[in-house]
Structure formats: C-alpha cells, structure tokens
Amino acid sequence: METVRKNKECEIMGYKDLKFPENSLFLVTGGAGFIGSNLCEAILELGYRVRCLDDLSTGKQENVDMFLDNPRYEFIKGDIKDLDICMQACEGVDYVLNQAAWGSVPRSIEMPLFYCANNIVGTLNMMEAARKNGVKKFVYASSSSVYGDEPNLPKKEGTEGNLLSPYALTKRCDEEWGKQYTKHYGLDTYGMRYFNVFGRRQDPDGAYAAVIPKFIKQLMNGETPTINGDGKQSRDFTYIENVIEANLKACLASHEVAGEAFNIAYGGREYLIDIYYGLTKALGVEIEPNFGPDRVGDIKHSNADISKAKEMLGYNPEWSFDRGIQAAIEWYKENL
Numbered sequence: 001m002e003t004v005r006k007n008k009e010c011e012i013m014g015y016k017d018l019k020f021p022e023n024s025l026f027l028v029t030g031g032a033g034f035i036g037s038n039l040c041e042a043i044l045e046l047g048y049r050v051r052c053l054d055d056l057s058t059g060k061q062e063n064v065d066m067f068l069d070n071p072r073y074e075f076i077k078g079d080i081k082d083l084d085i086c087m088q089a090c091e092g093v094d095y096v097l098n099q100a101a102w103g104s105v106p107r108s109i110e111m112p113l114f115y116c117a118n119n120i121v122g123t124l125n126m127m128e129a130a131r132k133n134g135v136k137k138f139v140y141a142s143s144s145s146v147y148g149d150e151p152n153l154p155k156k157e158g159t160e161g162n163l164l165s166p167y168a169l170t171k172r173c174d175e176e177w178g179k180q181y182t183k184h185y186g187l188d189t190y191g192m193r194y195f196n197v198f199g200r201r202q203d204p205d206g207a208y209a210a211v212i213p214k215f216i217k218q219l220m221n222g223e224t225p226t227i228n229g230d231g232k233q234s235r236d237f238t239y240i241e242n243v244i245e246a247n248l249k250a251c252l253a254s255h256e257v258a259g260e261a262f263n264i265a266y267g268g269r270e271y272l273i274d275i276y277y278g279l280t281k282a283l284g285v286e287i288e289p290n291f292g293p294d295r296v297g298d299i300k301h302s303n304a305d306i307s308k309a310k311e312m313l314g315y316n317p318e319w320s321f322d323r324g325i326q327a328a329i330e331w332y333k334e335n336l
Contacts, residue, residue: 013318015042015245018252020094025049026251027093027135029080029126030100032059034202035141035194035243037066039097042244044070053089055079058102063201080122086129095251096130098123098140101170104208105145105297108167119170124177131187139250140178142191142261143171144236144302154236154305157193157263165297175261182259190250190313191261192243195304199240199324200331212237212325215276216332219283229294231273234301236265239324242317249313257312265304268321275325282329 026043030036031052036059040050049072052064056077067073078085080100090096101119102108108115123140130138145168150161163169171193178189196210204213218225246264276289309315319327 013316014241015248016046018046018248020046020048020251023049024094025051025092026095026097027051027053027089028097028099029053029089030059030098031075032056032061032063033099035197035240036097036099037063037201038199038240039099039244039247040067040073042248044072048072050074051076051089051093053078053080053085054100060203080126081117083125083129086125087132090126090129090133090135093130093133094136096126096135096138097247098126098138100126101141103167105165105167106295107208108165108170109297112166115166115170119167120173120177123174127177127181127187127189131181131185136188137251137253138178138181138187138189139247140174140189140191142175142193143168144193144195144263144265144304145299146172146175146193146261147299147302149299153269153301154267154303155263156305157261157308164299167297178261179259188253188255188258190253190258192246192250192264193261194243195236195238195263195265195302197238197240197243199328200335204332204336211272212275212328213332215279216283216329217336219279219285219287220332220336222285222287224287224290225276226290226292227272227276228292228298230291231276231289232271233298234269234271234303236268236302236304237270237275237321237324238265238317239319239321239327241319241324242266245317246309246313246315249315253313260308260312262309262313262315263304263306264309264315265306266317266320267304267306269303270321278325279329282326
C-alpha cells in the first residue's frame with residue numbers, strides 16, 4: 001500500500017493549511033445545501049474561488065446570500081439534470097465537489113423515478129461535463145447507506161450487503177459510474193461515503209429532517225421528540241468539519257487512488273437514546289421522548305472503519321462527536 005500514500009501535506013489534521021494552486025476554481029454542486037454551503041465557506045476562507053450550482057429545490061437562498069458580497073464567489077441557479085447547465089458550470093473549473101442530490105431514505109421509497117433522475121443521471125451529467133472540461137479532480141457525495149444489510153461492524157469498503165432503499169441504490173450507482181469515468185476517461189473521481197453528517201446549517205425542519213437538528217430544535221421549543229424504534233440504533237455521527245477536510249484532501253489525492261470510494265466518518269459509535277439524553281442535559285430540559293415505529297429502509301447499526309481514507313487520502317479527523325455536538329448546540333442556540 002505504501003505506493004499509494006497520500007501527499008505529505010495531507011498528513012496534517014484538519015484542512016486549514018492545505019494548499020492549492022493560486023486562483024484555483026472549485027465548483028460546488030448543491031452548494032446552497034447543508035454540506036455544500038459549508039464547503040463553499042471553507043474554500044473561500046482558504047482564499048480560493050468558488051462557483052456554486054444549485055436549483056434551490058432543497059438548498060436555501062440564505063446559504064447563497066451569505067457569500068454574494070465575496071468577489072471570489074459566484075452562483076448559478078440550475079439543475080444537474082440539465083447537461084447543458086452542467087457543461088456551463090464546469091467551464092474553467094479545477095475541482096468539482098459534487099454534493100447535489102436529494103437525501104432521505106423514506107422519501108426515496110416514495111419517489112424512485114425522481115431519485116434515479118436526480119441522484120444518478122444528475123451525477124453522471126456532472127462527471128461527463130467535468131471530463132469534457134478537463135477538470136482535475138471530481139469528488140462526489142456517496143453514503144454509508146451503500147452497506148445495506150451487511151451486519152458486520154465496523155463497515156469496511158469492499159464488504160457491502162444488499163441495498164435497502166432507492167436512495168442507497170442511487171449512491172451505489174454513482175460509485176460505479178465514478179469507477180468507469182476513472183477507468184475509461186481519465187477523470188480522477190473520489191467517492192465520499194458520508195456517515196450521518198451533522199453540524200451548523202443542517203435543516204431542523206420538515207418531515208425528512210436529520211435527527212440531531214430536529215431534536216435540538218424540538219427540545220429548545222419544549223416539544224416532545226419522537227424516536228423511531230427503540231433508540232438502541234447506533235450511528236457514526238460525523239461533524240461537518242471532518243467532511244470538509246475529506247473533500248479537500250481528496251482534491252489533493254493521487255491518481256493511483258482515483259476511482260475509489262472512502263468511508264468518511266469519525267470512527268465512533270453513538271446510540272440514539274444516549275444522544276437524546278445528552279441533548280436534554282446540554283439544553284437543561286427534562287423531556288421524555290416518544291417512541292415510534294422503526295423507519296422503513298433503515299439500518300440498525302452503523303460504524304465506520306476509516307483506515308482506507310486515512311491511508312489513501314491522509315484523512316485525519318480532528319472533530320470527535322462530543323466536540324462537534326457542543327459546537328452544533330451553540331450554533332443552533334444562536335441561529336434558531
């Protein structure tokens with residue numbers, strides 16, 4: 001494995017000291033969303049240029065407006081399902097961070113055709129546009145859902161089970177297309193298998209909201225949250241800063257490790273019921289949760305082996321769950 005070691009500069013923790021060629025242009029698709037807007041912010045803070053592409057179907061205008069005063073930021077309102085838009089967005093781009101997709105396992109079960117068009121064809125359009133425009137690196141969002149019903153923990157790349165939802169299928173397809181584009185067309189692709197990302201700007205509202213911001217908002221409002229199932233399900237919750245690090249280090253990764261997908265997590269394991277009571281304690285409330293039925297298509301336990309990303313990308317996450325949840329709570333207190 002030593003032949004595919006990462007750049008030496010990637011062995012540092014975090015991403016604040018990473019260096020790219022001067023005036024590099026990053027295209028962030030889904031840049032008005034939770035992860036995308038955090039990537040835009042981080043890249044601008046590093047001093048590089050950002051082009052954001054988003055159709056605002058799930059992204060928010062406010063996540064665009066906050067950057068419009070920055071001369072190194074530009075916004076294109078457009079849909080990745082439109083190849084012409086993708087071609088236009090990729091002009092002159094050095095690095096693509098493709099986050100544009102619709103999330104949510106239950107919603108994908110309700111809307112399979114849309115998920116195929118949006119998450120598979122949309123990503124394929126972006127790969128094609130990136131290839132035709134000579135983009136250096138194409139980093140894209142995958143998901144821990146690709147592990148399906150594989151029971152063994154920790155989850156390790158190469159041992160995936162049967163897929164449990166259309167959403168998981170879309171992400172697995174994206175990974176296969178990524179392999180093909182590296183193999184046949186020389187586009188360096190890197191798949192980010194995110195494990196339960198959380199942090200600032202994650203939407204607490206709506207039927208498909210992620211559990212951490214949803215619980216925080218409900219508890220702050222004195223409402224009673226509902227836990228799906230018995231609360232004994234476990235997840236490798238991953239703070240947004242670690243995800244930014246992974247994406248940027250993938251942009252600096254070698255060609256030898258292109259065409260691969262990588263677990264992006266902290267490598268911890270948190271039980272939902274423990275998180276719930278941790279939040280009540282941190283917020284100073286005493287509210288017992290309701291328990292509802294298990295969510296269709298959900299996996300019971302999820303915990304990542306992150307050795308591949310450490311070895312090949314120099315990924316070295318510095319934000320533990322406890323540190324991240326404190327930062328997230330503070331952000332929601334100030335911004336909700």
